[in-house]
Amino acid sequence: MAKKIKQIAIYGKGGxxxxxxxxxxxxxxxxMGYKVMQFGCDPKSDSTNTLRGGDYIPTVLDTLREKGRVDARDVIFPGFNDIYCVEAGGPAPGVGCAGRGIITAVTLFRQQKVFEELDLDYVIYDVLGDVVCGGFAMPIREGIAEHVFTVSSADFMSIYAANNLFKGIEKYSNTGGALLGGIIANSINQPYAQEIVDDFAKQTGTQVVSYVPRSVTVTQSELQGKTTIEAFPDSAQAKVYTDLAQRIANHTDSITPAPLDGPALRNWASKWADNLLAIEQSGTPISASVPATPLPTTSSIPASEKAVAV
Amino acid sequence: MSINLNESSVGTRENRLGSITGYSGRLSDLVERSHCGTLGNHERCFSQSSTCNSSCGLSQLAGIRDVAVINHAPSGCTAVAPGIATLDRQMATKRGVTTDTVFIGTDMDEQDTVFGATGPLKDIVREIYRRYHPRAIFIGASCVTGIIGEDIDSVVDDLRDEIPVPLAAIHCEGFRSRIWASGFDVADQAVMTSLVKPPKQRSNKVNFKNFFESARDEIIDIFSNFDVEPTFLYVNSTVDELEHLSEAQATISICGTLGTYLGNALEEHYGVPYIRTINPLGVTGFETWLREIGKVIGKSDKVEAYIAQERAKYLPQIEKLKGELEGIRVVLGMGPGYTFEVTRVLEELGMEVVWAAAWHFDPNYDNGAVPPSMDHLLKNGSDFKLSITDQQNYEILNILDHYQPDIYLSRHPGTTVWAIKQGVPALCVTDEYMIFGYRGVLRFGNSVLDTIRNRSFEKNLAARSELPYTDWWYQQDADALMKEEL
Structure with missing residues (x-):
């Protein structure tokens, strides 16, 4: 019997x-020795650039438009360390339907049994945005990704996008859809930023899998058209990513998150706004938790691991 | 490319088989480029409407007796329902059986499009089961559900434990393919994934894929000579019959376009041999086809005996008819599974193929091979002019005006009416068995002669009809509005 491919979707607000x-x-x-495919699901089609020296690759949808017929194997390009790179592509801004584009591209790969034939260990979907329509929900539906991680900073709009994603996951959770692995907290350089993301994770019954600091090493790597893992493999930032990847590799049980509804999210954000103001004015933090709502149980990562990137 | 039964959706003909809807040239070029994989499609800068793969796929499934087809679509997409329901009831009555199949639209509206309608869809499925107790429920996607990403697969999964009959999502979104025959494949996918069970034994059945089973009695009679019994698909099929398709001795299709997906899927997944010869139209086609069936089911002796007996009966009459048909100039427009079979029969009978049009073209079938009819024609010296045109009527009328054939043949009634309005005698070969076997050759040949010898109908209709095309258009080449090849 063929091995089980671990399919992961990574969502988050643009930028x-x-x-x-x-x-x-x-x-x-x-x-680490795994066979990986990265599948960019963003009309910008730049998900895999840093795996390919900064190069853009022909997208599934552009190829489909030009040739009328696509063998999925023709739109897979080798990246760093033989990672299989695919970009779904999509319409120009303001026209067409990007969501349908994702459905078309992912369906094409599934129909042609590409993942199985390449004997992959991991397929990682890099998906734009906050699940605004059915197309962007495609990777979290039944039979596609099993685990979803969301990249979020402490910025409110980013958390809003994560909360929307949780709503999408909750919707598909009882029909075999993907469940939530956790939040990847990004650009975390201030203690309060970590607290905000931690609090959001607590309110929604999920966990933070890693805290990734903002780092100039990342910028330097990207200017070379490379990932930090490739450009600065011995850097502290590379270790952060390696630890994160290891945690994802070890991850087995995802959960259904408990997204906040509109008023609860606004209330929660408003309390944190007060808290941040208080920090700025007096340096004295105020507790900012949302009124208690029943939370599902979730595994949390040990406190010792939380300190990794801070 | 192997057939994937783990998905509810199936690739379009364009993407799976490299099929095209725009081409103008000669048979030899089409076949050669099909073999070497360089055949491209020509888009058009002007296009008349064609037919949607949704109505094709869903009508195939609605032919099955006592099932429900739910078209999850705005009401306009379900405008085909009365026609489908009427046809299926007529087909059942003709055969002396009853069908309680229902065809229902969910009437998606603005709100459903904005907010999604999987909730109401579930309620509709429950209500359809409560009211009609169908033996299976097929839920069709539409352009609207495709664009908004409506997850009908999860509806099916969700209701599976609740509703005790097979459920299937049918991915026949209208915009996905220019080729309505892609609808045959989605219907086959639904049958394969939701109804067909793994075999428990080999039966004495052969699966016989066709459209309207008009030659049912004749075929049952022929196959009784070889000790096998045909199961006709899908009009008037039952769910029970379809569950056992995997146990048959072979799958046969009256049309290569119609049968490729089911035939190859049953062969690949359950070892049921798929008969891949030229089709049983005309003498050569019928005999080649029968001999292959005889070989596959181990009854070659009986097949040879049958052929010898029938030849003695019919060949003298066919030879006599040939003399009368000799030199008749023909233009034809049909689906590719017929165009390149009927052309063979025309040439076999001494007629001249002036131009052959096919509504699309599959450069290969699901086993990866070029359709056998193409090689057969080329090997026998054919090299007629042809076009691939998805029922672009303006091209057909241009061709008819240019070549002034003695007769125009089509399998789709609308196009023969237009030919007649232009004064060209036309014969509609809608019945898929009209040219089947020796008797069919006689039936067909005589119909051609009747048509061209009684010309008052087209003369009178043409004299009273005003066509929409300008003189300018008739002065152009028929492919003038085709763009560069992709």
């Missing part, structure tokens, strides 16, 4: 560092 994080996870998993 939050999702592709950077995803590419570094792919790179780290590949250096």
């Amino acid at each position: 939050i560092g999702k592709s950077t994080t995803t590419s570094n996870i792919s790179a780290a998993l590949s250096t």
Whole structure:
């Protein structure tokens, strides 16, 4: 019997560092010896750039438009350490339907049994945005990704996007859809930023799998068109990504998150706004938890591991 | 490419088989490029409407007796329902059976499109089961559900424990393919994934895929000579019959376009041999086909005996008819599973193929091979002019005007009416068995002669019809509005 492919979807608000994080996870998993495919699901089609020296690759949808017929194997390109790179692609901004584009591209790969034939260990979908329509939910539906991780900073809009994602996961959770592995906290350099993400994780009954600091090493790597794992493999930042990848490799049980509803999210954000103001004015933090709601049980990572990146 | 039964969706003909809807050239070029994999498609800068793969796929499934087809779509997409329901009831009545199949639309509206409608869809499925107790329920996708990403697969999964009959999601979103025959494949996928069970034994049945089973009695009679019994698909099929398709001795299809997916899927997954010869139209086709069936089911002796007996009966009559048909100039427009079979029969009978049009073209079938009819034609010296045109009527009328054939043949009634309005005698070969076997050759040949000898109908209709095309258009080449090959 064929081995089980671990399929993971990584979501997050645009510009939050999702592709950077995803590419570094792919790179780290590949250096651990796994066969990895990274599947960019963003019309910008730049998810895999840092795995390919900064190059853009022809996308599934552009190829489909030009040729009318696509053998999925023709739109897979080798990246760093033989990672299989795919970009779904999509329409130009303001036209067409990007969500349908993702459905078309992912369906094409599934119909042609590509994942099984390549004998992959991991397929990682790097998905834009906050699940605004059925197309962006495609990777979390039944039979596609099993585990979802969301990249989020402490920025409110980023958390809003994560909360929307949780709603999508909750919707598909009882029909065999993907469940939540946890939050990858990105650009965490201030203690309060970690507290905000921690509190959101607590309120929604999930966990933070890693804290990734903002780092100039990442910028330097990306300017070279590389992941940090490739450009600065011995750096502290590379270790952060390697630890994150290892944690994802070890991860087995995901959960159904408990997203906040609109008023609860606004209330929670408003209390944190007060808290941040208080920090700025007096340096005295105020507790900012949302009124208690029943929380599902979740495994939390040991406190000793939380300190990894801070 | 292997057939994937783990998915509810199946690739379109364009993507799976490299099928095209735009081409103009000669048979030899089409066949050669099909073999070497260089055949591309020509888009058009102007296009008349064609047919949707949704109505094709869902109507195939609605032919099965006592099932429910739920078209999850705006009401306009279900405008085909009365036609489908009427046809299926007529087919059942003709055969002396009853069907309680229902075809239902979910009437998606603005709100359903904005907010999604899987909730109401579930309620509709429950209500359909409560009211009609169908033996299976097929839920069809539409352009709207495709665009909004409506997850009908999860609806099926969710209801599976609750509703005790097979359920299947049918991915026949209208915009996914220009080729309506892609609908045959999604219907086959639904049958294969939701109804067909693994074999427990080999039966004495052969699966016989066809459209309207008009030659049912004749075929049952022929196959009784070889000790096998045909199961006709899908019009008037029952769910019980379909569950046992995997146990048959072979799968046969009256049309290669119709049968490729089911035939190859049953062979690949359950070892049921798929008969891949030229089709049983005309003498050569019928005999080649019968001999292959005889070989596969181990009854070659009986097949040879049958052929000898029938030849003695019919060949003298066919030879006589040939003399009368000799030199008749023909243009034809049909699906590719017929165009390149009927052309063979026409040439066999001494007629001249002036132009052959096919509504699409599959450069290969699901086993990866070029359709056998193509090689057969080429090997026998054919090299007629042809076009691949998805029922682009303006091209057909241009061709008819240019070549002024003695007769136009089509299997789709709308196109023969237009030919007649232009004054060209036309014969609609809608019945898939019209040219089947020796008797079919006689039936067909005589119909051709009747059509061209009684010309008052087209003369009168043409004199009273005003066609929409300008003189300018008739002066152009028929492929003038095709773009560069992709």
